[in-house]
Amino acid sequence: MTAGSVVVSSEYIKLSEGFYGKNVKSTILVYVEGDPDVRFWSPFFRRFNDSYNIVVQRAFEISSQDGKQANGCSRISSLIKSGQISLGPNLFACIDSDYRFILDEYTDYEFAKESPYAFETRVCAKENISSTCEGIQE
Numbered sequence: 001m002t003a004g005s006v007v008v009s010s011e012y013i014k015l016s017e018g019f020y021g022k023n024v025k026s027t028i029l030v031y032v033e034g035d036p037d038v039r040f041w042s043p044f045f046r047r048f049n050d051s052y053n054i055v056v057q058r059a060f061e062i063s064s065q066d067g068k069q070a071n072g073c074s075r076i077s078s079l080i081k082s083g084q085i086s087l088g089p090n091l092f093a094c095i096d097s098d099y100r101f102i103l104d105e106y107t108d109y110e111f112a113k114e115s116p117y118a119f120e121t122r123v124c125a126k127e128n129i130s131s132t133c134e135g136i137q138e
Contacts, residue, residue: 008062010088010117027053030092031085034058034071041094041119073098073109080111087117094119 013027028048032041038056045054059075065082073095079085080093087093095112097120112118 007084007086008091009086010090011086013090025051025053026090027055028090028092030054030056030094031059031062031076031079032056032094033073033076033096034060037094037096044094044119073112077109077111087111087115089117092117092119095121097121 008029013029017024017026028045030041030045032038035058038058042054042056045052045056048054058071059079060071062079062084065084076085076093076095080087085091085093093111093115095109095118112120
C-alpha cells in the first residue's frame with residue numbers, strides 16, 4: 001500500500017473508494033503486529049464484513065522509510081510516529097498490551113491510549129486469551 005514515503009491514511013483509503021463506484025463497501029485497513037495477530041484479530045472484525053471490506057495486514061507489509069522490515073508493536077508505533085500511517089475511521093492498529101495496560105506505561109506507544117482507532121489486548125499478549133479452554137476449542 002505504500003512505496004517509499006507515501007502516507008497511508010484513513011482519508012486516503014476513504015478517497016480511493018471513489019474510483020470503484022457508489023455501491024462499494026467502505027474499506028477498513030487494520031494493521032497488526034504479525035502473522036499470529038492476523039488470526040487473533042480477524043474474528044473481532046468479521047461481524048462487520050456485511051457492511052465493510054475489512055483488510056487485516058501485518059506491519060512488515062508496509063514499506064518503511066527506514067528501509068527495515070520488522071514486525072511488532074514497535075514497528076506500528078514507528079510507522080505512526082513517522083507519519084507513514086495515519087489512524088482514523090478507515091485505518092486501525094491492533095496490538096498486544098505487553099503489560100502497558102497493567103502498568104499504565106505508554107511511553108513510545110501513546111497512540112494506543114490516545115487514539116480511538118487503536119485497539120490493544122487487556123492482558124500481556126493474545127496468547128493469554130487464546131490459551132483458555134474456550135480459546136483452545138476455537
